Amino acid sequence: MRRYERPVFSLLYRMVRDRALAEDLAQETFVKVLNGIKSYRPEFKFSSWIFKIANNAAIDHLRRKSIDTLSLDGAPSAETPEQVRATSLQLGDRAESPLDEVENRELGTAIERAIARLRPEYRSCILLRHVEGYSYEEIADTLDLPLGTVKTYIHRARNELRGYLEDRRE
Amino acid sequence: MTDISMHLTTDEIELWAQGLLPAARAMHLADCSLCRVEAERERKVILELVQLPKFAPSAGFGDRVMAQVKIATPSGDWTP
Numbered sequence: 001m002r003r004y005e006r007p008v009f010s011l012l013y014r015m016v017r018d019r020a021l022a023e024d025l026a027q028e029t030f031v032k033v034l035n036g037i038k039s040y041r042p043e044f045k046f047s048s049w050i051f052k053i054a055n056n057a058a059i060d061h062l063r064r065k066s067i068d069t070l071s072l073d074g075a076p077s078a079e080t081p082e083q084v085r086a087t088s089l090q091l092g093d094r095a096e097s098p099l100d101e102v103e104n105r106e107l108g109t110a111i112e113r114a115i116a117r118l119r120p121e122y123r124s125c126i127l128l129r130h131v132e133g134y135s136y137e138e139i140a141d142t143l144d145l146p147l148g149t150v151k152t153y154i155h156r157a158r159n160e161l162r163g164y165l166e167d168r169r170e
Numbered sequence: 171m172t173d174i175s176m177h178l179t180t181d182e183i184e185l186w187a188q189g190l191l192p193a194a195r196a197m198h199l200a201d202c203s204l205c206r207v208e209a210e211r212e213r214k215v216i217l218e219l220v221q222l223p224k225f226a227p228s229a230g231f232g233d234r235v236m237a238q239v240k241i242a243t244p245s246g247d248w249t250p
Contacts (some may be wrong), residue, residue, distance in 0.1 A: 006225065013225050031235055050183060130219035162215050
């Protein structure tokens with residue numbers, strides 16, 4: 001299990017951008033994996049099975065909390081300036097705790113902030129592809145998505161990331 | 171056989187950014203500034219992604235997980 005701790009925790013942390021919550025979700029993931037080990041199908045890559053459970057936990061959480069994206073610039077569905085303001089993360093509204101400080105340091109770089117602005121579906125695909133080095137086929141298996149959808153998500157995610165990063169540089 | 175003058179596809183650009191595009195296709199970049207600019211932009215973002223650090227959960231994480239795992243006893247019961 002130790003081997004998967006960092007990759008799984010990192011994926012979850014980047015999905016929910018909250019250390020304590022990511023740890024709860026990682027714990028939930030590993031407990032499910034270890035208690036459900038008998039339901040593991042060996043034709044499936046073991047790490048893919050773990051990532052599938054972890055990703056489902058993150059997506060379920062984001063849906064439950066109706067924060068389908070922790071965008072700094074408001075939800076993607078926001079169409080008017082008022083909606084954008086209402087759904088934006090309000091930084092500096094409260095005193096920064098030591099944990100916030102750690103999170104800001106860890107996830108405060110331009111690329112991390114750009115990733116946070118992606119839709120959750122794009123985020124998991126791009127992280128599995130370029131951080132975990134999964135092939136498109138493995139991502140499709142892991143996330144139960146058609147191969148074409150995975151390719152589209154990854155290409156769109158990279159385009160959006162490029163846009164965010166280039167805007168910052170200009 | 172692919173014509174060298176054909177623009178690179180998105181998949182080919184990704185392969186190039188990872189150093190995996192066959193030389194015959196990569197040669198197209200020498201003549202096509204459009205593809206070269208596009209490929210360079212793609213390479214930058216992929217490089218940033220592959221260099222992202224892995225984070226570790228806090229100390230004692232493994233113990234907290236194991237405390238919730240049911241272990242089968244010889245009698246067939248489950249014990250936490």
